[in-house]
Amino acid sequence: MGLIFKLIAGIVVGSFIGLYAPHWVTQLLLTFKVMFGQLLFFTIPLLILFFITSGIASLPNNSGKLLGRTLGIAYLSTIIAGVVAFFAAALIVPMLATENTDVAGITGVVLEPFIELEIPPVFGVMTALTLAFILGLGIAATGAQTLKALSDQGRDIIELLLVKIIIPLLPFYIAGVFAEMAAAGSVFETLKTFGVILVLAVALHWLYIVTMFVLAGIKAGASPVKLIKNMLPAYFTALGTMSSAATIPVTLQCAKNNNVDDDVANFTIPLCATTHLAGSTITIVSCTVAVMVLHGSLAIPSFITIFPFILMLGIVMLAAPGVPGGAVMSAVGLLGSMLGFGETAIALMIALYMAQDSFGTACNVTGDGAIALFVNEAAPETKPGDNEPS
Structure with a gap:
């Protein structure tokens, strides 16, 4: 939670500097933003390569139908959450923004960094993703321990780079972004839209949670209210741990506590913790629409355009790494390659996402409980290891 307060401080201090401080x-802040941005974009393909390779290679390969069913439900849940978030944000956000909103449009002072340093990534995002799947599946199939x-x-x-350098320095990066916007005269419209999208994202989280547990309650023959109540300790714990x-x-x-079989719970909950990110997807998709509304050079995409982005x-x-902001860091490459986001738009995305990361994480883990119920009711006789050779 301390990171959220630091990010808010970065927004406030950066806006104040851009409005009132000497150029x-x-x-100086803009120079840091540019150099930090180079490090960030250099790191993203490496994050995708190592984390996805390690994640796929670590999936249990002796749990047969239970593994496939859990991953299938988790992925479907994530995609549906993203689709609903897109339609809700595309409908609501443009109605609340002024016609001429454009954070890229300069009405104040155009400032340049003192120095610029270019650090090209080792390879592109899609190359990293393809290589990660080839290596991950290959390791799982061959048992290549090296x-x-x-x-x-x-x-x-x-992960150490994220935890020790990138995440702690994010507030300064965000401060640089907002200082630049404040100097350009577009910061107040941006902050107004920030407030709207944060409220919308949390509302969509709870719509998702209620829907999932209503369906799970019908499947399990239990009260959705009781099921959600039993998951609240996990929700509030996630708010704090992020x-x-x-x-x-x-x-x-x-x-x-929701009567999920011990073996099913012991298998599905740890697996969903790294593969089910419905809450994070809701936030990323809704924030994507908000940034496109704010950024005059980006038009809100059609569903045909956004759906492949949601699938990817x-x-x-x-x-995604178990550190604050891991989901949006993983998504940065797709925002640039599939939706045409530039550095300013991506910086806004990071600021928006990180400001409510704890709520997205809480939605993720609460949804994990619903998925455990679905898996439990779909095949209660199936246990991890059933498909192991005798």
């Missing part, structure tokens, strides 16, 4: 102060260890160690290095992985012990107990989003966030 050289804003330029490559498995390499992917795990690469994941640990990138990590699905860190919340697993509480989520596991909550699922068992459900894949690229697979095994």
